[in-house]
Each structure stands twice: as C-alpha cells, then as structure tokens.
Amino acid sequence: MELNTKFMGETLVKVLAGIPVTLEITVFTLLIAGPLAFLSAVARAENRKVAGRLIAGYVSFIRGTPVILQILFLYSLLPSLLNHLIRNVLQLDYNIFDWNPVVYAYVVFIVNNLAVLTEVFRSALQTVNQGQLEAGLAVGMTKRQTYLRIIIPQAMVAAMPNLCNSTIGLLKSTSLAYMMGVKEITSIARTAAAYGYDYIEAYLDVFFVYLVLCTVVQLIFKGIEKRISVYKQRLAG
Amino acid sequence: MRPFHPLFILEIIPELVTYLPVTLGMVLGTVLFGGMWGFFLALAKVRRRPVTKALAEIYTYVTRCVPSVVMLFVVFYGLPELLLSVGINMNGVDNGFFVIVTFSILYAANISEVFRSAYLAIDKGQREAAVSVGLTEAQAFLRIVLPQSIVVAIPNFTNSLINLMKEGALAYTIGLIDIVGQGNRIIGRYQGSYTLEVYLALAALYWIMTIMIQKFFGAVEKKLSRGKKELTTAA
DSSP: OOOOHHHHHHHHHHHHTTHHHHHHHHHHHHHHHHHHHHHHHHHHHTTOHHHHHHHHHHHHHHHTSOHHHHHHHHHHHHHHHHHHIIIIISOOOOOGGGSOTHHHHHHHHHHHHHHHHHHHHHHHHHHSOHHHHHHHHHTTOOHHHIIIIIIHHHHHHHHHHHHHHHHHHHHHHGGGGGGGTOOSHHHHHHHHHHHHTOHHHHHHHHHHHHHHHHHHHHHHHHHHHHHHTHHHHHHHO | OOOOOHHHHHHHHHHHHTTHHHHHHHHHHHHHHHHHHHHHHHHHHHSOOHHHHHHHHHHHHHHHHSOHHHHHHHHHHHHHHHHHTTTOOOTTOOHHHHHHHHHHHHHHHHHHHHHHHHHHHSOHHHHHHHHHTTOOHHHIIIIIIHHHHHHHHHHHHHHHHHHHHHHGGGGGGGTOOSHHHHHHHHHHHTTTTTHHHHHHHHHHHHHHHHHHHHHHHHHHHHHHTHHHHHHHHHO
C-alpha cells in the first residue's frame, strides 16, 4: 500500500482552509445554545411542571436519535418550508436557495446541542447544594443575584469537564455538515479526493486536522477550568 | 410545498423494522469485538507496565478525537488496500464488515475507559481482604471485585451502547442497508415524496430503542445492586 504523499500534502493545505468554517459552526452553536440550555436547565431545576416536562421530552428525543437523522430531516424540511413561507405566505420574490447552507448547519447543531447542554448544566446545577440558594435569599439577595453571583460561578466549574466533552462531540459532528453542502474540513477533503480517488489520503488529512483541533479545544478548557476554579485553591490555601 | 402524510410514518415502520436485525447485529458485533479489544486496552491501562500503558492511552486519546464518519471512510477505503498489499483480496466482502471494524476501533477506546473506571472504583482493600481470608487471586477477582465492578460500570456502559447505536446510523454512508439505508431506499422509491415521513419513522425507531436500552439496563442495575443496599442500611 502506497500513499500519494504529494496529494496528501497539497490536500492538507486545502483542508486547513476549512478550519475557520468548522470553528465558526462550533463557536456559534455554543454561543447560542449555551445560554438557552442554561435557562432550560434552570427551568427544569425549578420544577415548573409543564415547562419541565416539555424540556425533558425534548432532551430525551434529541439525545435518543442520531445527529445524522436530525441533519437529514431538518435539511429536507427547512429550505423548502422557508421557500414556501416566503413565496406563498409573505408573497415576496426572494430566492431562499441562494443562502449559504451553513445557516442550516447552525440550526441543526443548535437544536442538537440545546439538548446536550441542558443535561450538562442540569447535572452541574445539581452539584451546588440547594442550601446555597436558600442562604442567598436569607441574606436578602434576589433570586437573580443568588444565581448570578453564587450558584452559576460554582456550577460552571462543575460543568467544565462535561462541557469540554460535549464541545469535542460537537466539533466532531460538524464533520457531517458536508451532507448539507457546507464547505468545511471533511467536505473540502472529499471534493479533492473525488478527482483522483485518493480517499484514504484525504481522510487521513482530516483525521490529522481533527486530532490537532481536538487537542487545542482540550487545552483551552483546561485553561478555563484552572482560571475559574481559583476560588477553590484560595479556600484550600 | 408537498403535503405531509402522518399515516405514512406508521405504514412504513413494519418495513423498516425488518432491517432492524442489521442495525442491531452491527451493534452486537461491535460490542463483542470492540469490547474484547477494549478489555485488553483497559488491562494495559491499569497494569504498571509503562510502555503498554502509554500505548493504550495514546490509542484512546487519538481515536476519541476522530469523527466516526472520518474513521468509517478511512477504514472503508484504506483497509482493502492495506490488506491487498499483504495479498488478501477484500473484493466482495460485505460492507457490514467494514462497519464493525470501524466501530470496534472506536468503541474499544470508549469501553476501555468504562472498564478502567469501574475497576478502579472498587477499593483495593476488597481484594486484599478476599486474599487474606484464603481466596486465590482469580477467586478474589471473579467473586469479589468483578461483581461490584459490573454494577459500577452499568450506567457508563449503557451510555456507550446508546452512543454506538446512534453513531451506527452513519453506516449507510458506505452503503450498508440497515434501517437508515432501507429508509433511503424507500425515499428513492417514491422519488422523495415521503422524505420527512421516513426520517420521522426512523427517529421514532431510534428513540424507542434508546428508551428500551435505558429501561432494561436501569432494571439490571437495580437488580444487581441489591447487595449494596443491604450494606448501607446495616451500616
């Protein structure tokens, strides 16, 4: 077995150009889904009956089905649904199919990660003793203040390892965005490989790029975790 | 926009279910082969042999960083060429083989961590106590350490199994006709008229399977941890 190393080198350079797209999807998803997931985790923790049930059902469904199906479903539904709404309901002459498909990638991964992160934050909130909320209220802080100043700072530290894992999971699943025509790492590699059937070389490039990205993400999370858990060290020292 | 036919979802479920053995066979094959490989990895990690330990840890780290779909394609395109260079022709081998190889490679890393943490969760004193009352090493492991480790491992094992099943949905990308593959054939048969219905039917099947796995292993865990409860009430 001989690898076409020249092709591999050339493709690696091309593939690197896809990194910004991969990171964009990952970061944008986290920025939108993160705060929403936190709110839904709080809603569940507060035992709001209807909202809590709905959120639990949503989380169970999304986490019980493959990401690939979520991609296939939403990518079959959204473009034509939006087109229908714009043409027939709003009566506008506007071509939705000109949109960059990355929009649909954002939607899919936000829908998916909202569920994943809700679970992450829910278990993180459970690690903070209920008495802390009561103590905060007892000394005259509002519920909002108690959450922002007391509970969230501690819950975030507990959430970090799981947040790191779910971010890596998200980063890895963005490789499926090629199915929606998004020009990210995997998609660029596939296009390059299709020309001369050099699939192994192209995918090994992708393999390598993901290894590096994954390592960087883990280092970033280690750094954050160290910073925000400073209060623990002070207590110990 | 074309109309949506909710009843079609129910209509095609029986046809999709006939391909469930392929999906489940893939999962079972992977649990079997990946589980064995993962057992050796876990063994290497808990034993104090620096070289094999480091190798097992590097293996786990690397495979956990790679998206399943990328690994699937590397194996699908790479393995036949690799084997051809040692004189083995892979032409005509079932796609299911590549799927099981790929997911075994990935699953072994995950399950090795499950085994390792379950083994380490059991206090060393348990083995020492067992040996001190005259059990052999093998007896101490099989009768004392292992039964407790299994209980500890069940929640993580359940998660790894569910993840494996969901990732397995990617197998259709290399042409395996499992439930997703058959779903795509149904979509083709009706020229894309029932795309949403088919995907919803598949989602329903996966959701039901996930819940069933959770319920089943939840019950197993409850049954196996009976002994544990007695101890805590006694103490």
